Amino acid sequence: MTVLVDAWSWLTTGANWSGESGVWHRLAEHLYVSGAALLLACAVALPLGLWLGHLGKGGTVAVNVSNAGRAIPVFAVLALFMLSPLRNAGDVPAVIALVLFAIPPLLTHAYVGVREVDRAVVEAARGMGMSGGQLFRGVELPLARPMLMAGLRSAAVQVVATATIAAMVGQGGLGRIITAGFNTYNTPQVVAGALLVALLALLVEALLVAADRLLGRGGRLKG
Template identity: 70%
Template sequence: MDEITGAWDWLTTGANWAGTSGVWHRLGEHLYLTLVCLAISCAIALPVALYLGHIGKGGALAVNISNAGRAVPTFAVLVVLMLTPLGKHGDVPTIIALVLFAVPPLLTNAYVGMREADQDVVEAARGMGMSGWQLLGRVELPLAFPLIMTGLRTAAVQVVATTTLAALPGGGGLGRIITAGFNTYNTGQVVAGAVLVAGLALLVEGMVVVAERLLSPLPAAVRAARRRAERERRAEDRV
């Protein structure tokens, strides 16, 4: 109970929110690392997953290789990178470690979404004369969109939570509030930092859910292909 009271006192003290060591500054650093890592991860994982899912070859191998990276602790990767020349380049080791952590859920969900797209709709779209790239962009991608966003949501929450490790080698982010609390034996500050990280993770997850609902595509090509597939199924049933 004392820890909760101490955390409340720390969070409601205005001085803890201002300055270069304050919450707002650390929150900005945390968001910067999160957004950069997610952007790089999406740029790496999504094109590979969408292409392999479209052609139906090599995807299982790519997914297995990416998932193997989950067995390596992110902190261990961060420590190793800090001991290399990359350790002299600010947030680069942290970004690389977090990207390696974020790629697997993005790659796996996007590939599975592409492979689990309604094949009747895909075949109907082919029958309408769509090229391979039209099929990918106008049919398969919209059908895979929910699973792609699920992967993005998972990766975003994981990165927000794991970015706290950046503080251990002296990086920025909300983790600095937690480590500072440990260094000064201020349990209330440690709890306050954990609450801030958890709150940010929930906020980011909610934003991704809202974005999914607002951006969910259902273009005319998909609707037309679905109608054609339904007509073909009815014709087969009559036969």
């Protein structure tokens, strides 16, 4: 309990929130890297997963290949990037590593979400004369939404949590608070940094759950 009390004391000290090493600056770095990585991963994985799910061909291979990539530790990817010319490219190494980490859950959920749409509904839509594009937009995509959102939540929480590792190779983010605590043997600061990351991940999860419910409610009202 003493460590938690000291961590709370660290969090409620105004000086720890200001400046380039303060919480606000590190939080902004963390959000920027996480957000950029998630947006890029969505831009790559979602169209591919949805397209493969719609076609019903090649998806299993793509999903297996992407999932195999999850076996590669993010820290190892970051370390390799820091030994390459990308080491002088700012946040680029961290963003690329997180994109590679976020693609598998997004791709898998997008593909599975479309493939699990009731085939009877799909055939009925085809029987009504719907084209492939109309079928995708009007039937498959709306029915796949819960699975898509589940993949997005999983990827977002993983990215926010894993972005902390970037601090171990000199990148920014909330992880720098934790590493600074380790370097100065300041256990309350380490705990405070870990709590900040955990709270941010929970907040992201809660926001995406709320967005999913709003989308679902909007779909029901529209229908």
